[in-house]
Amino acid sequence: MVGRDVHLERSRKEVTAGDTVLEFRNVCYRDVIQNASFKIRSGEILGIAGIDNSGQKELTEMAAGILAPTSGSIFLNGEDVTALNVMQHKKRGVGFIPQDRQHAGLVLGMNIADNLLIGYQRSPEYKVGRIFENKKKVNQDACEKISRYDIRPANANALANNLSGGNQQKVVIARESSRASRLIVADQPSRGVDVGAIELIYQVFSKACKEGKAVLLSSLELDELMMICNRIMVLAEGRVQGIVDGKTSTRYEIGALMLAGREDASDA
Amino acid sequence: MLKSWFNKERLASAMSPILIILMSFLLVSLMMAFVGVNPVTAYVSLFSGAFGSLSGLLNTLTKAVPICLAAIGVAIASRAGIFNIGINGQIAVGAVGTVLVGVYLEGLPAIVHIPLALLAGMFFGVLYALLPAIAYIKKHINLLVIFLLTNTIANKFVTWIIYTKLKDPTLQSTATYKIQASAKLPNLIVSPAKLNIGVFIALFVVVIVYIYFYKTTSGFEMRTCGLNKTAANYAGINTNRYQFIALLAGGALAGLAGGIEVLGTYYRLYDGFSPAYGFDGIPIALLVNGNPVGIIVGSIVFGALRVGSTNMQIQTGVSSELVDVIQGTLITFIALEYIFHFISGKIVSGSFFRKARQKRSSSVRD
Numbered sequence: 001m002v003g004r005d006v007h008l009e010r011s012r013k014e015v016t017a018g019d020t021v022l023e024f025r026n027v028c029y030r031d032v033i034q035n036a037s038f039k040i041r042s043g044e045i046l047g048i049a050g051i052d053n054s055g056q057k058e059l060t061e062m063a064a065g066i067l068a069p070t071s072g073s074i075f076l077n078g079e080d081v082t083a084l085n086v087m088q089h090k091k092r093g094v095g096f097i098p099q100d101r102q103h104a105g106l107v108l109g110m111n112i113a114d115n116l117l118i119g120y121q122r123s124p125e126y127k128v129g130r131i132f133e134n135k136k137k138v139n140q141d142a143c144e145k146i147s148r149y150d151i152r153p154a155n156a157n158a159l160a161n162n163l164s165g166g167n168q169q170k171v172v173i174a175r176e177s178s179r180a181s182r183l184i185v186a187d188q189p190s191r192g193v194d195v196g197a198i199e200l201i202y203q204v205f206s207k208a209c210k211e212g213k214a215v216l217l218s219s220l221e222l223d224e225l226m227m228i229c230n231r232i233m234v235l236a237e238g239r240v241q242g243i244v245d246g247k248t249s250t251r252y253e254i255g256a257l258m259l260a261g262r263e264d265a266s267d268a
Numbered sequence: 269m270l271k272s273w274f275n276k277e278r279l280a281s282a283m284s285p286i287l288i289i290l291m292s293f294l295l296v297s298l299m300m301a302f303v304g305v306n307p308v309t310a311y312v313s314l315f316s317g318a319f320g321s322l323s324g325l326l327n328t329l330t331k332a333v334p335i336c337l338a339a340i341g342v343a344i345a346s347r348a349g350i351f352n353i354g355i356n357g358q359i360a361v362g363a364v365g366t367v368l369v370g371v372y373l374e375g376l377p378a379i380v381h382i383p384l385a386l387l388a389g390m391f392f393g394v395l396y397a398l399l400p401a402i403a404y405i406k407k408h409i410n411l412l413v414i415f416l417l418t419n420t421i422a423n424k425f426v427t428w429i430i431y432t433k434l435k436d437p438t439l440q441s442t443a444t445y446k447i448q449a450s451a452k453l454p455n456l457i458v459s460p461a462k463l464n465i466g467v468f469i470a471l472f473v474v475v476i477v478y479i480y481f482y483k484t485t486s487g488f489e490m491r492t493c494g495l496n497k498t499a500a501n502y503a504g505i506n507t508n509r510y511q512f513i514a515l516l517a518g519g520a521l522a523g524l525a526g527g528i529e530v531l532g533t534y535y536r537l538y539d540g541f542s543p544a545y546g547f548d549g550i551p552i553a554l555l556v557n558g559n560p561v562g563i564i565v566g567s568i569v570f571g572a573l574r575v576g577s578t579n580m581q582i583q584t585g586v587s588s589e590l591v592d593v594i595q596g597t598l599i600t601f602i603a604l605e606y607i608f609h610f611i612s613g614k615i616v617s618g619s620f621f622r623k624a625r626q627k628r629s630s631s632v633r634d
Contacts, residue, residue: 066502086504098502107496118492119503121485133485 018042021214027072047229064096065089095180113142166197283612317579318572323461332571334525338549341518343558348514349494354415356546357422362523365392370447393523401515442539453532464532
């Protein structure tokens with residue numbers, strides 16, 4: 001289908017209790033998230049499982065600094081980042097792959113080079129002096145990312161609008177993961193993309209883990225989570241129902257937790 | 269280098285405004301033919317009035333200056349993703365600021381007086397843009413509505429302030445006192461028509477805006493904000509601040525346009541001095557999609573329409589208000605721009621005339 005062999009199976013790297021990268025302490029967001037507390041250690045992929053609209057979007061957006069929690073605190077490597085904004089999160093090495101790539105992730109009317117820059121345009125390497133943009137560096141950087149992440153067409157001037165869904169997602173992945181030095185937060189990154197791009201996404205995540213970064217991955221695909229995550233956190237109606245081991249847990253176990261918040265859970 | 273610049277996408281995007289202009293001229297020709305005027309003679313007299321003589325050309329350039337500044341104001345706003353139609357009112361209020369400094373500050377050397385008067389105009393323009401900008405950013409009040417309201421208020425305010433406070437009693441018409449000699453903009457050419465240094469001011473602004481849009485990080489952020497506000501917010505760009513700044517910058521440029529009109533052309537503030545320059549800016553900025561070179565060309569064309577229409581009225585009897593009709597049709601066609609962009613893309617790629625055949629073959633393939 002993609003003209004080559006695709007290897008989706010990834011060998012899960014065993015986590016040897018790395019440092020805590022991200023910690024949520026009793027985080028609430030309006031009436032969507034209630035008292036979420038969890039930790040992600042470096043070198044670990046923490047999956048978020050749950051029925052759609054269980055609060056995954058809000059949880060990941062809080063982790064990336066886009067939403068501010070209504071109460072509770074968030075710590076990044078021990079530093080309280082609860083009140084920091086997106087830019088400050090990005091500076092601290094948090095990359096975010098939003099759920100809606102066409103509206104939140106990309107500017108479709110811009111070319112690939114510009115889309116690979118958005119959010120990082122303020123970092124000194126892309127500037128000349130205080131106000132000017134370093135176009136040469138931006139293009140050079142774009143070409144390097146296009147070949148590293150296999151974005152097609154391999155033309156930095158192509159409009160994002162003209163790319164396939166998979167390649168659009170690759171642009172977002174390339175932009176965020178290449179700059180995320182501590183944590184990658186991804187909300188349903190494999191939704192609606194081709195299998196070649198999915199393979200690349202898994203590769204990026206497992207490579208990030210090997211480099212000691214942490215990954216927070218929300219997905220609606222249980223199989224995906226069970227395949228690549230070290231631990232899986234199950235959300236139901238905005239509450240953390242439990243955190244299970246990614247390797248040993250069963251679909252039944254996770255499914256039961258997903259429904260735990262419901263009144264008819266006993267029947268399930 | 270040239271080849272990569274001159275690609276099909278660029279050609280298609282350049283062709284679409286040309287198609288729009290041609291279509292609106294065609295439609296207006298039909299109207300002229302309908303009322304029994306030969307459209308060719310009308311257009312010939314229109315453009316010979318604007319470009320046919322040196323004085324016509326100079327007048328065209330003078331008229332193009334405020335139009336150009338207004339167009340840039342609209343273009344900045346549209347870059348930031350908002351539609352600024354309040355320029356017209358801000359021009360009038362800005363002119364009041366300039367005339368106050370120009371008339372009542374005495375004894376200053378020209379080198380201080382002129383910039384001070386223009387800055388006062390910009391300040392008044394910004395001040396008048398402040399209320400709509402705050403209302404839009406803080407309370408999400410519809411910009412179109414509030415700008416339409418403030419435009420009307422501005423015109424009435426100018427009439428009121430001239431009548432009650434600033435009117436020169438020796439004049440028949442409603443106008444203020446004449447500005448001090450030290451506040452007059454120097455002329456580059458005096459005969460056969462005047463051309464003041466406002467042309468250079470406008471060009472300078474175009475260059476600054478070009479550099480800002482295409483070379484700076486902040487310009488990149490503003491462009492991101494205009495193309496996709498959601499994505500800009502997700503990237504941590506303060507979109508509200510950029511939209512706010514864009515509205516205030518529009519006010520400043522409008523005030524500058526009004527100030528140049530006062531200091532360079534009339535030397536006093538006449539009631540209703542601006543024949544809707546602010547509204548001329550809108551189709552230009554939208555037609556050329558904020559491209560600075562396009563704005564210069566567009567404002568010269570619109571200046572020509574304003575100057576040549578008088579000539580056309582004298583020679584062919586077609587009312588000079590026809591220019592407003594041309595503008596109206598232009599805006600209507602701009603609203604349909606997607607269709608023109610589609611067609612010009614087809615023409616450039618050469619598939620426009622093969623369409624029928626393509627359709628047939630694709631249905632066969634299915």
